[in-house]
Amino acid sequence: MIVLGIETSCDETAAAIVTDAREIRADVVLSQLDDHTPYGGVVPEIAARAHLEHLDGLIRRAMADSGLGFADIDAVAATGGPGLIGGVIVGVMTAKAIAAARGLPFVAVNHLEGHALTARLTNDVPFPYLLLLVSGGHCQLLVVEGVGRYRRLGTTIDDAVGEAFDKTAKLLGLGYPGGPLLEKAAALATNPGRFDLPRPMVGRPGCDFSFSGLKTAVRRHVEELGTPLSGEDQADLAAAFQTTVAEVMADRCARAMRRFKEMHPQGGALVVAGGVAANKTLRARLQTLADREGMPFVAPPLRLCTDNAAMIAWAGIERLRLGQTDPLDFAPRPRWPLDPTAKPAIGKAGVGSGVKA
Template sequence: MKVLGIETSCDETAAAIVEDEGEGPGRVLSNVVLSQLDDHRPYGGVVPEIAARAHLQHLDRLVRQALDEAGLGLSDLDGIAATAGPGLIGGVMVGVMTAKAMAAVTNLPFMAVNHLEGHALTARLTHGVTFPFLLLLVSGGHCQLLAVEGVGRYRRLGTTIDDAVGEAFDKSAKIMGLGYPGGPLMEKAASGATDPGRFDLPVPMKGRPDCDFSFSGLKTAVRRHVENLGGTLLDADRADLAASFHQAVGDSLIDRCTKALKYFKAEFPEGKTLVVAGGVAANQVLRARLTDLCRRHKFDFVAPPLALCTDNGAMIAWAGLERLRLGLTDGLDFAPRPRWPLDPNAKAAPFAGVKA
């Protein structure tokens, strides 16, 4: 079974083809990603209109490239999947309409994929992880802990009440004068620290009985330290502050995940895997902390290859393939969604959407 996946939810235009090889992991036949970082860097973040226009300009070419690299034609496919939400609605519409048009002219099944489910199921593509497993989803727009019971079956244990962790990285990097995107630049800066404990930063939500996150206060603390240094940082200041930021984020994630592991093991004693997914999952410092946590709790730790942590078409193709195997296809009248929770029954975080 071979499925084409299209991803246009934010600032990467991507197309990929994956293949189901039966038992175990799948196979990526092609995975083409066009980053728009240079287009958005002058603005310090993603501009939705610019992103949508870039998707429209490049997507057809990338789909053709994905087919060529896989050595396939449209007639060799078993289905076409596209991110249908959540995301920047202009970009989501470009991908969905392209996938629908291709499905209509080829008479192939269309799968509307939740972008978050794409991240959630990547570990099954790369490592053949079995259900159930605990998922830490960390990216620029999302920070959640979920029990993954099966395709389309998610139970949210915790979410951020304000900023996502990736957003905190981006905004803190901007405050420190490091530029955009913040995550890789903060990690690079932290590697040169000589005094990682120099700056006292709070560990958000530590000790709370729930599994929720908060990062806006941490971002504010970074701003306060920058102001105390007169607003102008030396390279050594940036390195030490970036390292202190990593320490605080890591402490918060470990505390929250420890709570979630307790709840998960009580509910799913057969589960034994913690999966981390999303763009922040590429951070090697945080990966190391999570690896140690799993070792101590006798859990397996799985993180996708770095190229499959950030947004890509392979994760959408794989989620589409998993849904196609179960007969979960969608009509061509499916409407793109700017918001689409994995667990629609989860209570909203008390201050969701509020920015400090």
């Protein structure tokens, strides 16, 4: 089975060709970083227009890289949500057009499921497993019991961790995108223990996250130091923030591991996915935790942690194996929870946080 995957949920336009033998025949990603950097974040209209301008060319390039023609493709899979709706519409309509023209099955993939199943593409991880899904818009702990079968153990009550990285990088004057720039700055720290930052939710019951207080603490240190920060101040604060996030993640994951083992005594792996999973400090901390808890640890290659179409094609293959396809009148979704039965996270004010799902 050979599937064309299309990803347009945010600020990467991507196309890939993947086989059910876990072979990535082509994987093309066009970043819109230069388009959005002047604004300090992703501008939805600019993103949608860029997808519209470049997607056809990327698909042609993926086909050429794979050495295949459309006659060799068995199905088309595209991100159907969640995401910036303008971009999602571009990808879905393109996939529908190809499917209709070639008489191929169409699969609308949940973008989060693409991340969730990446470890099965790269490492053939068996179900069930515990997933830490961390990105700019999402921060969740989920038990993955099968394709389309997810049980959420925890989520953020305020900021997603990737959002916290971006906002902190902006406070430090590092620019956009925040995650990679903050990690780079942290590597230059001469005194990483210089700043004492709070560890939100550590030691508390449950598996939920919180990052707004941590971001506020960073802002207070910046105000005390005065701007612009020196390179030394930037590096030491970045290191403190990054280490704190890793410790918070490890604490929340440790609690989720205990619940996972109660639910599935036969065991399973700890998997990390999403853009923030590219952070080396976080990966190292989770590896240490998994070793301590006696669980295998799986982190996909860095290029498959950030948004890509290979994961979308693979998720499409997983669903096609179960006989699942979508009609051509599928409506793109700006919101699409993996676990629709999960209750909204309750923030400090006692109301749902409105976190993207």
